[in-house]
Amino acid sequence: MGDDKVKLRRYEDDLNVGGLGVVILGAWSVLKVLMYTIMEDKNTINLEEIAKEDRAIAVGIFIVIIALTLLMVLLIFKIHLYIGMNASKAARGEPYKKGYYTAAIILLVISVLGMFTYIEAIKDLDNIDTTIASFLVDLTTIYILWIVVSSTRKIRELKLLHKQE
Numbered sequence: 001m002g003d004d005k006v007k008l009r010r011y012e013d014d015l016n017v018g019g020l021g022v023v024i025l026g027a028w029s030v031l032k033v034l035m036y037t038i039m040e041d042k043n044t045i046n047l048e049e050i051a052k053e054d055r056a057i058a059v060g061i062f063i064v065i066i067a068l069t070l071l072m073v074l075l076i077f078k079i080h081l082y083i084g085m086n087a088s089k090a091a092r093g094e095p096y097k098k099g100y101y102t103a104a105i106i107l108l109v110i111s112v113l114g115m116f117t118y119i120e121a122i123k124d125l126d127n128i129d130t131t132i133a134s135f136l137v138d139l140t141t142i143y144i145l146w147i148v149v150s151s152t153r154k155i156r157e158l159k160l161l162h163k164q165e
Helices: 002-041 052-092 099-121 125-164
Strands: none
Touching: 002 052, 002 125, 052 099, 052 125, 099 125
């Protein structure tokens, strides 16, 4: 009984820290998308090369691309915020939305599948330093999401065990 309380407290602490980590890494994801967009932008549209009659269309397309990028960034951060804040609330015993667990599993699977993109990126030796840094951050994200998922599962098991006793 006492051992279970210690385990429960440890898993709740892990869940709380993991939830905060998900929020912080969500902010990093936003920053990464923005950096990628800015770095790739210099290679896309050059208004001087576009005929004057087509510039309005090019500007409109550019504005739509920026709006879609910002929408995607907000969605990414909102998902991370939802998972992280609800995980922290669950760890502290406050009311929370149970969907964070499912969202964390989905984001974990997407993150693991996203690691396969590094196979091609690692071949670009000119940008190997940024590739390795991004790889390590993504591994950290996977680890934090795994902590959230496994801690939630273990907390639920321990609480269910105590209800049965």
